[in-house]
Amino acid sequence: MSKLWQKTTNVNKLVENFTVGRDRELDRQMAAFDVLGSLAHTKMLESIGLMDAADLTLVQQELKAIYTEIGNNNFEIEPDVEDVHSQVEMLLTRRIGEAGKKIHSGRSRNDQVLVDLKLFFRHQLQTVVTETDTLFRQLIQLSEQHKDVLLPGYTHLQVAMPSSFGLWFGAYAEGLVDDLEMVLAAWKITNKNPLGSAAGYGSSFPLNRTMTTNLLGFESLNHNVVYAQMGRGKTERVIAQALSSIAATLAKMAMDQCLYLSQNFAFVSYPENLTTGSSIMPHKKNPDVWEIMRGKCNRLQALPNDVALMTTNLPSGYHRELQLLKELLFPAFTDLIDCLQMATFMLQNISVNKNILDDPKYTYLFSVEEVNKSVLNGTPFRDAYKQIGLDIEAGNFNPEKTVNHTHEGSIGNLQNEEITKAMDKMVSSFGFKKVEKAISWLVK
Numbered sequence: 001m002s003k004l005w006q007k008t009t010n011v012n013k014l015v016e017n018f019t020v021g022r023d024r025e026l027d028r029q030m031a032a033f034d035v036l037g038s039l040a041h042t043k044m045l046e047s048i049g050l051m052d053a054a055d056l057t058l059v060q061q062e063l064k065a066i067y068t069e070i071g072n073n074n075f076e077i078e079p080d081v082e083d084v085h086s087q088v089e090m091l092l093t094r095r096i097g098e099a100g101k102k103i104h105s106g107r108s109r110n111d112q113v114l115v116d117l118k119l120f121f122r123h124q125l126q127t128v129v130t131e132t133d134t135l136f137r138q139l140i141q142l143s144e145q146h147k148d149v150l151l152p153g154y155t156h157l158q159v160a161m162p163s164s165f166g167l168w169f170g171a172y173a174e175g176l177v178d179d180l181e182m183v184l185a186a187w188k189i190t191n192k193n194p195l196g197s198a199a200g201y202g203s204s205f206p207l208n209r210t211m212t213t214n215l216l217g218f219e220s221l222n223h224n225v226v227y228a229q230m231g232r233g234k235t236e237r238v239i240a241q242a243l244s245s246i247a248a249t250l251a252k253m254a255m256d257q258c259l260y261l262s263q264n265f266a267f268v269s270y271p272e273n274l275t276t277g278s279s280i281m282p283h284k285k286n287p288d289v290w291e292i293m294r295g296k297c298n299r300l301q302a303l304p305n306d307v308a309l310m311t312t313n314l315p316s317g318y319h320r321e322l323q324l325l326k327e328l329l330f331p332a333f334t335d336l337i338d339c340l341q342m343a344t345f346m347l348q349n350i351s352v353n354k355n356i357l358d359d360p361k362y363t364y365l366f367s368v369e370e371v372n373k374s375v376l377n378g379t380p381f382r383d384a385y386k387q388i389g390l391d392i393e394a395g396n397f398n399p400e401k402t403v404n405h406t407h408e409g410s411i412g413n414l415q416n417e418e419i420t421k422a423m424d425k426m427v428s429s430f431g432f433k434k435v436e437k438a439i440s441w442l443v444k
C-alpha cells in the first residue's frame, strides 16, 4: 500500500509499470524543486490556520534536511513509490509522523507537479542563459582577436565577396542575443505561480496564493485556476521554441566548422587531441564534436513539433499523458547545455588560417571592390560592372587584395561593442537575482 491514493485495492502490476513509466528516474531531477514547493505551501498553510506553528517547525526542519540530502545525492525514489511527490511526503511522514500527513491540504499532485516543473524549468533556463552568455563572450573575443583576418564569403556556396573571421565569429555572437529574446519570452511565461490551482479547479480553503508567489520568487501568478492547469504543455511549448532557436544557431555554426575544417577549405584547425581518428585511415582527424553537436541541435529543432503533437487538441483539465512531456524536455535541456559548453570549449582551442586569400581561386572575391573603386572615381555603377566583367572574361583581372569597409556592422566596423551592450541588457532583464534571493531565504 505505497500509493498516496490507495485505499483498499492493489493496482495491477502491469498497469502500475505502464503508468509510472520513467517517472522514478526523471522526477529525481525535480526533487529539490518539489521540496521548495512544499516549503512555501506549508508556510502558507500555517498563515491561514491549517497547520499549527509546532507542526510547521517540524515540517520545515525535515523538508530542509531532505533538501540537503537531495543536494548530496542521498535521495532516491523507492521502487514501489510512484513519483517524487509521493516519496517526499512519505519520507516526511515516516520521520515526523502526523505533521507530515498535513502538508497536502489544499493541494493536488496536479498543481504540485506544475509548480515543480516551473521551478525546475526556471533553474534550467538560467543555466541556458549563463552558458549562452559564456559562449557569446568567447565568440566576441575571437571576433576581436581575428578581426583583420580575411575569409572568403560565399553565396550559393560559390565564392562571393570578402568576409572576415571578425564577421564570422561576431555573427554567431549576435545571433545568440536574438535567441535569448525567445528564452526571455519562455522565462516570463514560466515565471508565474500555478500553485493553489490544486487539481485544476482551486480549493474551498482560503489559500493565499500571493504569499506562495512571493515566497517562491515568481514574478506573478497564473490567476485563473483552469488556466494555471493549461500551463502544462503551454510552458513546454514556448520553452521548446526557445531551446530550438539556440539549437538552430549552434547547428549552423557546427556545419560551418565541419566545412571549414575540411582539407578543401582548411580555414580553421584544432589541436589533434580535440579531433578523432579513423579505424582504417591513419591520416584522419575528424570533427566529430561538431558533427555530434550538429546532430543533437538538429534533433532539438524537432522539439516544438513533438510537444505540439503530444498536446494538440487535449481538452482543458489534467490528463495523465502530460507526464510524458518530461521525457521530451528534460533530456533536451541536458543536450543543449552540453552543446553550449562544448562549443565554448572547442572555440577556446580554435586556430585560424591567416593566409587563406593568397590562394588564386579567391581572386574574384574582389570583383565588387574593384567595381566600387571605379564608381568612386566617377564611373556609373552599371558601366563599371560591365568593364570589370569584361576584364575577368579576358583574364585581365588583377585586383589589389585589400578591403575598405567602414559602415556599421561591416568588416572594418564590427560594432562588437554595441552587440555586447545588447547582450548585457538582455541578460540583466531576466532578473535572476530576485529568484535567487527568494530561494535562498526559503531554504535558510
Ligand code: ARG
Pocket (backbone or CB within 6 Å): 023, 083, 109, 110, 113, 318, 320, 322, 323, 324
Ligand atoms: N506523474 C504525474 C505527472 O507528471 C504527477 C501528477 C499525477 N496526477 C494525477 N492526477 N494522476 O503528471
